[in-house]
Amino acid sequence: MVIVIAEVDVVPRHLDEALALSRAHVARSRAEPGCRSHAVLVDPDRPAHLVFVEEWASEAALQDHFAVPASQQFVDALAVLAATRPSVRLYRAEPMPLPGPRSG
DSSP, X not given: OEEEEXXXXXXXXXXXXXXXXXXXXXXXXXXXXXXXXXXXXXOTTSTTEEEEEEEESOHHHHHHHHHSHHHHHHHHHHHHHBSSOOEEEEEEOOOOOOOOOOOO
8 A cells, every 4th residue: 555645834824725625635536446545634733734644555546646637736726825845755555453452
């Protein structure tokens, strides 16, 4: 699976618009094949700082997501509202079971 962590600071006066765009993007992305989870979060200590956390079944699914015209339109629209250049980090991961309860 692929984990995506993306972050951007938006111009504070554009926060509501950026959140509306981001929530629409998240909802659309969740319906795409291979999307296991997708969320936008607001940093409580930096309210104009948005964090996107995504989980994709494969690199191919993520590349398909990037190729969707609405994804590029979202990136372009968010860039207009941004105070900083977004950062995007990709990680390959495998699920790992949590250890069971310990006896004793």
